[in-house]
Structure formats: structure tokens, C-alpha cells
Amino acid sequence: MKDFFLANNGLYLIIFAVILVVLLFTLRFVQIKKIPKDKVEVVQAAELRDKFVLTRDQYELKIYKEINQQSSIILVGVHNLQGQKDDFKLLSKLCKQEQWSLIAFDRRGVGKNRDEWKFRSLNTDINDTKDVVAAIRAKYPNHKIILFGEAIGAAIASYASKNNKNVDGLIISNLITKSNLYPISLGLYIRFLIGFLFTSNIKLPFDIDPEDISSNQAYLTNMNQRYTLKQDWSLKFLSQLKQINKKAPKVIRNLKQPTLILQSGDDVFSDFHQLKVLNKKWKSHQKYHFIFSGKHALINEPEIKDVFTQEIQPWVKNLL
Template sequence: MGYYVKVAPEVNIYVEDINRKSSKTILFVHGWPANHKLFEYQFNVLPAMGYRCIGIDLRGFGKSDKPWEGYSYNRLADDIRQIVKALRLQNFTLAGHSVGGAIALRYMGRHNGYGVSKLALFGAAAPSFIKRPGFPFGIEAKDVNALLVQIYNDRPKMLADLTNMFFHQALTKPFSDWFFQLGLEAAGHSTAGLLISLRDETLFADIKKIRVPTLILQGQHDQICLPPLASVLHQGITNSKLVWFEHSGHGLFWEEQKKFTNELANFIG
């Protein structure tokens, strides 16, 4: 079922909540610039395996409200905290893809991992999405700036190019069109705002605070959140497990669906 949770006086977040009777809960945080529908193929399977799947649309994306401001990692992590409070979640798995993984890490650091028993990161944009002095991984800041120019001038073209980069395996035209439409559901200003956070924010301090078992899934052909980032996370997070997806790019949850679902289910138990 779908409903809204108020996280701020004028901001309501859309929540898709499947199999609410189960005590084994996974809260999914999507990547940029999509929404909770990114995990459609997991939501088709995991509830039948006994899991409660909660997908949210980050503010500015999907069916959620789209305020002008509020796209910092702190604000987005605070939104998640309000959802956890409203739904009274305890002993749940927090799962994030791409920038959703970054936001999940900020939640763990900023809110001391409240209610989280396990953490799952999929192609996470962390600890830094871009290269920095002393951190030679990630993409170049100039490439992010080029995306920002496209957002302000031809966002559909940017989304079409991103779709082609997102996956390693060949896409059908209908699937490509569907994925493209996910990005169009966001507001232009929120698409830019979250991309700026991706460029400017880091999570080096946050990963040092992780105390729960952590699963890291990474596509070997990822062109967006580059594979070395996963290795850095694995080295920096105690009690973490890194699993490589040999036939996937950034969209490993679709490109190797069965392996993805099995690894996540086996990790949660």
C-alpha cells in the first residue's frame, strides 16, 4: 500500500509499504535521479519470501513533495529518521543504492543508526562520489558540473545519456523508456540540488561510525559509482562483506536480479 509521511511542516514523503505483517523489514533508499520504483523487481519477489519492503521517494523525487530547498545529506537523513519514527521501525535493514547509499551512511552517522540492525549498500556513492586531494577514486568534479549544465538546459537529454551509462547489459527499448520516465518524475531543481550534494559532500567520518553488519554489492562495470569506491567502503567498515557482480553496471538490482535478491536475503536471514 502507498501513503504519505509528513517529515517537515510542508514536506510529505511518499512511502510504498508491501507485506506490512512481516517482522523482517527492509527500508530501501533509491538513487539519483529515480524513485522507489527502481526496486520494482525486488518488490516483486522479496515479499513472497517473507520480507516487508518499504520504498520511499526522497523529497523532490517520484510522488513526494518537491520543495525548493532541502537536498543536503543531513536533511535527507533527517527525513528518513522521521519516517522511521512515524512507522515505529525497529530492528530493520537499511538499504541504499547510489546516493541512497550515501544518505543511508549519513543516517547511520548522524542518527547513530537508530533502529538499524543491518546495512546494505548497492553501488554506493561513498565515501566520496568525486576525486579529491588524497582520494584518487570516483569521477571528476568537472563531469558532475557538465551534468548540471545539462539539467538546466536539456534535462531529457541528460536523462537519456544517463540511462545508457547506467546499465552494462543491453536494454530493451520499452525498459529504457520506463527507466527514462523515472527520472522525469523528479523536479529539475531537486535533480540539480541532490547532484550538488553528490559533488560536494563526503562520508569519511560517517563510515567510521558503522557498528552493524554491512553488505556491499558492486557491479564491476559501474561507470557512475566506480568500483574502487566499494573496496574503500569494505576496508573502512568493520564487519562488512563485499560481493562483486561480474555482469553488471550501476543497475545490478536489475542486471543480475536473482543473484542480487539471494545475496540480500541470505544477508538478512
């Protein structure tokens, strides 16, 4: 027996090394994939100011705000991946016709919040959304507060609505259901491997065709002024993005708040087979509406006016 072990030491070392490498890769994969809780360092209660919401950790989230004093409804906009608070201006005009109020905010590192803030976790965005809602509730205790999230904003809004009594309703626009959002090149694979092995903060460049996002030329012009066609996101962010999008439908199904789910028929970031599966699972207080045209940035598509009149308006009034 002793001779057997001595003769096979090399084999055992190889097996041990393989197991160790597999374990290390698995741990690294879990580490990158996990969305850290990102505990809030509470300094004060969230507060709604004129131009920003001061979060519990005293970060100033810049806001776009249209308050109608006669309103009993406040929509709170949570923008998409390449969006910002001003993307809700068209929706705000439609809300104004109904004497509803609307408040939208720039997520950290976006729009007027483009500073040196370093991304850690999408839970930061979720906590910020909770803070925005809490600040609005403190200022307007008798209003109905409805979160309106688009794309990644929809996922963030759904998570922020969990067990949140400050949220009276939720509108979901074009939830991201597609796994691979952008074309993968050899160079991207190499950067991905480097990021996986050494630093999850490595930037992964993606080429974006604005025509995939919207058919609204005014919106595209504005978008092109904000960003270059090549966007850089870290491996850490993209891994968390994939996780939150994957889990969002289940989170939405378990919400107690009434939910309106809007889906564009020409959304490049949607897996339409997956949507058919999900459509069978929505509960009775969750209304699903499919728009046969319209691209990803629905709130800036020409179709939004009809969608607002035919779907959003009656759904919101039903909450009153």
C-alpha cells in the first residue's frame, strides 16, 4: 500500500491542484456574481430638498421635479442604464395633464451625479430609491406614491418596493430579460478573463447603436450628446446587472402592491420567449400590457402617449 501511494504521488498532486483551481474559480465566480448588501451609513433621515434628495448617508441625488399642488398622485421615475432624470420630462408633461406630480432622480454616477463615486453594489441604487420614496412620503404623507422604473430602473424599483409601505403601486417598463445584451468580441473575452482573474473593476467596452434604443430622433440626439457610442461598464457592475435582471420577475410576482407591466414589441433587450413564460405567471393584481411597436426607451417613444392614455391613466385612477 505504501508503495502504491509513493508511486502515485504525482497523480495525487495533479488531482489536488485541479480541485484547488476549481474551488478558487468557483469562489471567484460567486464573489463577482454576488450583489453586496452595501449597508447604509445612516447619518439622518432622507430629506426632499428643492433640487435634490439628501439620502441617509448624505449623498445628494439630483432630481427633476414637477409638483402639482392639486395632485394626490406622485410618480417617481427610476431611469434606465444609459438614462437620467430628464428622460422623464415627456412623461411629466402627460402627468401634468392629469394633475399628477412626477419626481425623477439621477442614480449615483449618472447625469448630474457624475462624480468620483465608485460603484460598489446595485443595492446602493435600491437603497437610494427607498430613500427617495421615504423623503417624498415624509413631505407628502397623504399622496399615492407610484414607482415608475424603466429597464434596469424597473428591476431597481421592484427591489425597492419589497416590504415597502411607502410604495402604493409600481409601473414596470421593458424589464430586461435578455441574457446577452451586447455582441461579444475576442478582445472583450480577453478583458473579461483578466477581470475575472485579477480585478472585477476592469472596464468592458461595448458598442451601442442608438437606433436600437429609440426611434425618437430628439431623444437620440440628446443621448448622443451625453454619451459616446462606446460605453464602458465594469465586470462587477455587469455581473450584478445580470443577477438583478434575472431575479426581478420573481421579486415582482411576490410584491403586494398593484403593478402595471409594460412591454414594447421592438425591445432589443427582451427575450420574447421568456416574456411568454413570465406572462403566464403574473398574479391577479399585476396587469401586463404588450405594445406591438415601440423600442427600449418606451417613455420617450411616440407610443408613450397612447400607452399613457389607454393603460397608465386608467390603471392609476383605479388606485385612488
